[in-house]
Amino acid sequence: MxxxxxxxxxxxxxxxxxxxxxxILACIALPSYQNYVQKTRKEAVRADxxxxxxxxxxxxxxxxxxxxxxxxxxxxxxxxxxxxxxxGDNNYRLTATPTDKxxxxxxxxxxxxxDGMVSCDKTEANGSSTLDCNPF
Numbered sequence: 001m002x003x004x005x006x007x008x009x010x011x012x013x014x015x016x017x018x019x020x021x022x023x024i025l026a027c028i029a030l031p032s033y034q035n036y037v038q039k040t041r042k043e044a045v046r047a048d049x050x051x052x053x054x055x056x057x058x059x060x061x062x063x064x065x066x067x068x069x070x071x072x073x074x075x076x077x078x079x080x081x082x083x084x085x086x087x088g089d090n091n092y093r094l095t096a097t098p099t100d101k102x103x104x105x106x107x108x109x110x111x112x113x114x115d116g117m118v119s120c121d122k123t124e125a126n127g128s129s130t131l132d133c134n135p136f
Contacts, residue, residue, distance in 0.1 A: 038105055042119070044076035045096045046136070048083060049111045051075070056085075056092055056113075066092045066113075081109070109136060 010018075052072055059069050066087040072094075074083055080102040085094045091113045098105040108120045110133070119136035122129055 034104065041077065041080045041102060041105065042107075042109065042136075045081040045083070045109050046117065048074050048077045048081075049094055049096060049109065049117065052083065052085070052094055053111060056087075056094075065089045080105070 055071065055073070056066060056069060060066055067089060069085065069087050069092070072083050072085055074081075077083075077096070080099055081096040082099055083094055083096045085092060093113070094111045096109040098107070106121065108122060108131070109117070110120055110131075111117045117136045118133040120131040120133040122131055124130075
């Protein structure tokens with residue numbers, strides 16, 4: 001009787017092929033995932049802004065002014081954006097600024113009572129900063 005030897009394991013070429021396929025898939029999947037995470041965080045801050053707009057409008061109906069409003073709420077986006085407001089007699093502006101935990105995000109999300117919601121890129125040149133805004 002002849003005993004046959006059974007080979008166990010993988011060859012180096014097979015192992016390197018599998019590792020390279022996994023690396024290629026990771027290079028494709030990672031940017032898509034990061035883009036998805038950023039969009040999700042923006043939608044969370046949008047929801048918080050809309051909730052605050054509702055509160056501001058209720059405040060205006062009771063007081064006939066937006067000044068002295070002081071109860072900004074952040075439920076969904078508090079770890080990744082900071083919301084601040086400026087209030088006038090007949091208008092207001094809420095600005096969501098990315099925090100340090102929100103890596104890769106550079107856009108501000110602004111809700112203005114006159115212009116609506118916009119997403120802005122902040123650019124600085126010659127000592128002054130400008131906002132390049134698009135509807136959001």
